[in-house]
Amino acid sequence: MYSSLLKSLPFPPRVPLMSGPTPLQKSRLSWGEDALYWKRDDLTLYGLGGNKLRKLEFLMAEALNQKADLIITSGAPQSNHARLTAVVSAMLKLPSVLVIPGTLPTEWGGNLILDRLAGAEIIACGEEPLEQAVKRISSEKRSKGYYPYTIPLGGSNTLGSLGYFLAFFELLTQAEEQGWTPNLLVCSVGSAGTLAGLVAANALLPQPLRLLGVNVVQSSDQLHRQVEQLATEVLELLHIPRSLPPFEITTDFIGSGYGSATPESSKVIIECFRTDGILFDPVYTSKGVAAVKHLMQHKNREFPESIVFWHTGGGPAIFDQHYYTELLGHA
Ligand SMILES: Cc1ncc(COP(=O)(O)O)c(C=O)c1O
Incomplete structure (x- = not known):
């Protein structure tokens, strides 16, 4: 249904890393009258999957196009983005550097193990601000003769956000094939690119869907502006003269901040694993699902709705000692 629209838009080149649509699955949970669906981007094909x-x-298509011979990115030690960048770089026979804050861990766990298995060079930058460290390391690598391509935190620039512009239409096509229409789309928000792509795509619908981002990182105002900025740039890049539809961001489920689980997020990990056999992560998606649960249990609506939670991956972080110790306390 959307294929001719998408074919008419001037997308930049892509390296194919998707194996077709990810599953769209109805949940067996009963948190109220609404129907709940999982969009399973945790099941993307490579490197244990995820939105990145x-x-x-x-x-990566841009990196190849620029003839880069080294990929540099950054993130928290348990960054899923860093893990997938390391894996895809290795698959494309490019060395990768991951810059993380603080010091190298004494105990290796979760994503960091996978980063090493993928062959990434992991550089801890101590107290130096991450962005500054990335610039410094990039120029050091240049002086050694490399031609590096730097991917921003979370892969969230205009180009990266295009991935979720396309994904939005994948979801609508699947829902239509299954014979239902989504009313509300929810995803967790970190570096903003995922939600920005969805917001930009939503601008093309005659009746836009309700979009809710569940903030797991920072102040909501700043994040809202970041999503608007990126979504506007996506529409400009694709020469689509539309204004952005409204979207919401909640910060109510962030707990004490980025990377720290909440009792609700730990409980939904266990509940969803036991009911649907689906694994959410402690940093991103479990806070998003906690928001969905709260919404389904507390909102008064006149009629049941169809809610989609976009599962953006992140499962490997559970195998970091800090997270599994916390989770086992709730099991
Ligand atoms: C598992 C997971 N879910 C959600 C997000 C948030 O996506 P975005 O950074 O595009 O906002 C990330 C990355 O930051 C992630 O790793």
Whole structure:
């Protein structure tokens, strides 16, 4: 249904990293009258999956196009983006450097193990601000003769966000094939590119869907502006003269901040694993699902709705000692 629209838009090149649509699955949970669906981007094809592969399709194509011979990115030690960048770089026979804050861990766990298995060079930058460290390391690598391509935090620039512009239409097509229409789309928000792509795509619908981002990182105002900025740039890049539809961001489920689980997020990990056999992560998606649960249990609506939670991956972080110790306390 949307294929001719998408064919008419001037997308930049992509390295194919997706194996077709990810599953769209109805949940067996009963948190109220609404129907709840999971969009399973945790099941993307490579490196244990996650949302970053959709962004990396565009980013890596640009890196190859620029003839880069080294990929540099950054993130928290348990960054899923860093893990998938390391894996995809290795698959494309490019060395990668991951810059993390603080010091190298004494105990290796979760994503960091996978980063090493993928062959990434992991550089801890101590107290130096991450962005500054990335610039410094990039110029050091240049002086050694490399031609590096730097991917921003979370792969969230205009190019990366295009991945979720496309994904939005994948979801609508699947829902239509299954014979239902989504009313509300929810995803967790970190570096903003995922939600920005969805917001930009939503601008093309005659009746836009309700979009809710669940903030897991920072102040909501700043994040709202970041999503608006990126979504506007996506529409400009694709020459689509539309204004952005409204979207919401909640910060109510962030707990004490980025990377720290909440009792609700730990409980939904266990509940969803036991009911649907689906694994959410402690940093991003479990806070998003906690928001969905709250919404389904507390909102008064006149009629049941169809809610989609976009599962953006992140499962490997559970195998970091800090997170599994916390989770086992709730099991
Ligand atoms: C598992 C997971 N979910 C959600 C997000 C948030 O996506 P974005 O950074 O595009 O906002 C990330 C990355 O930051 C992630 O790793």
